[in-house]
Amino acid sequence: MSVEIAERAGFCFGVKRAISMATEILDSHQDSTEPIYILGEIIHNPQTVEMLEKKGAISITEEDLEKVEPGKLILRSHGAPLEVIEKAKKLNFEIINTVCPFVKKAQIISNKHIESDYKIVIVGKKEHPEVKALLSHSGFKAQVIGSVEEIPNLNLTTDDDVVIIVQTTFSVREFKNIIGEIALLSRETKVYNTICNATFRRRKGALSVAQKVDVNIVVGGKNSSNTRELTNFLKDSGFLAYQIERPEELTKDLFTQVKKVGITGGASTPMWVIEKVKICIENILDSR
Ligand code: SF4
Structure with missing residues (x-):
């Protein structure tokens, strides 16, 4: 061959699940006049977004929430920031959250440490929607780094206890380097390997x-x-x-x-x- x-x-499990949830809602509302929106790209694939739009989904951004008539709002598999979810609820959107359970797990860990004395570090790409949502779930207490070179920005001292969470699709090699360096600079390092x-x-x-x-x-x-x-x-x-x-x-x-x-x-x-x-x-x- x-x-x-x-x-x-x-497609991984989380993406299959998100697409199937979105497709199910769209198919079962073909005769309904209620608008069905997708906030941002449900997944990073233009062909899939086109397919869902053909079924009636309307792609919108967070800025559009106040401009459109409320309806069902499908949230992406990467997760959405808490304040966006709250804003949509206040505007009477019905939330259909397709967040992948693995991403959800990282969000729960992030949220659990808000009240703790740990410095929360999210390892990932700052501009990635999953990381933006994770940051929001940490009450914006976390700091985000994407490489070993950015570790000095954390201003760690040997009196610091650090909890590390990682973007589910982050590079394993880079993650290993980052956790090794942080462990040397801090008093205690708690690592959650949330790479999927x-x-x-x-x-x-x-x-x-x-x-x-x-x-x-x-x-x-x-x-x-x-x-x-x-x-x-x-x-x-x-x-x-x-x-x-x-x-x-x-x-x-x-x-x-x-x-x-x-x-x-x-x-x-x-x-x-x-x-x-x-x-x-x-x-x-x-x-x-
Ligand atoms: S975490 Fe991301 S890559 Fe892993 S199963 Fe979920 S959506 Fe897929």
Whole structure:
């Protein structure tokens, strides 16, 4: 076989759950005039957002909440900030929260430490919606860092007790470095490894295929942090990898002197997009 799809490529449990909750609501309200909104991208995948919009979902931002007629409001799998949920409730929206249970677990840990003397550190990408929501669940008491270089910003002393929570899709390698450094600078360090198992399993599957092929194609939304991490993981492991969002981005020159191709996809990539990419690559290889 010249093109192989890695095990665990594509939708993870949390994304499948969020899409199925949203689809169920939309399908059961086809005859209703009540508007159904999605706050932000339910997952970082444009094809899935388009599919839900075709079923009647209206994508809105937090700023739109006050401008639109209240209705059902679907919140994303990455979680939403508490103040946004409260604001939507006050404006009479009915909340359908599709937050992934693994993300929810990190939010609960974050919330549990608000009243404690621990300094709360969230390891993750500051601009990622999941991290913004986590920060809100810490009562904005947490500090966010995304790399070892940012640790000095925490101003830690050996009198500090620190609790660390991590974005579910964060790089394991970088997380290890960060917790090691923080442990050396503080009195007590409590680490909650909230990196999701789906990430480990997807990487394992991608690695196993990467060892057998000449080039890897990683499929996922341009805004998808976990897809980017997956691509970087393959590159850092010494494999040739390209990230694409749509099959149309594939060009012949990516496959010069290539005999075998591996495909994987981020947690928010539908399998039908991955299958389409596979067919497209097979056509390119056959046409040479
Ligand atoms: S990657 Fe993990 S934490 Fe994120 S939505 Fe999927 S299952 Fe949940």
